Amino acid sequence: MASHNPGKKYAAYDKLKIQLAEKTHELKIESCLSKVRSTALRMKEPADMLRICKAVPLQLQKLGVPESAMCKQLFFMTTRTPV
Numbered sequence: 001m002a003s004h005n006p007g008k009k010y011a012a013y014d015k016l017k018i019q020l021a022e023k024t025h026e027l028k029i030e031s032c033l034s035k036v037r038s039t040a041l042r043m044k045e046p047a048d049m050l051r052i053c054k055a056v057p058l059q060l061q062k063l064g065v066p067e068s069a070m071c072k073q074l075f076f077m078t079t080r081t082p083v
Contacts, residue, residue: 032059 039055042048057070 029063032062035059 036052036055036059039051043052057067060070061067
């Protein structure tokens with residue numbers, strides 16, 4: 001008689017659930033990157049850069065990146081000295 005181990009079934013289910021969540025997050029990141037990329041490719045003149053400057057924080061917000069983290073990164077990028 002075969003013994004049933006529900007613990008193994010739940011562990012396998014939990015593992016698949018985690019893998020699905022990770023894949024979903026990866027697809028969400030790729031979607032956000034694609035939106036920024038398409039905005040950048042539509043640039044025709046330097047003034048179009050404003051659309052990208054608006055698109056990046058919007059997409060980061062969709063990914064759940066806190067606004068404070070975005071501000072810190074922007075500060076870092078604008079204050080470091082060029083190499």
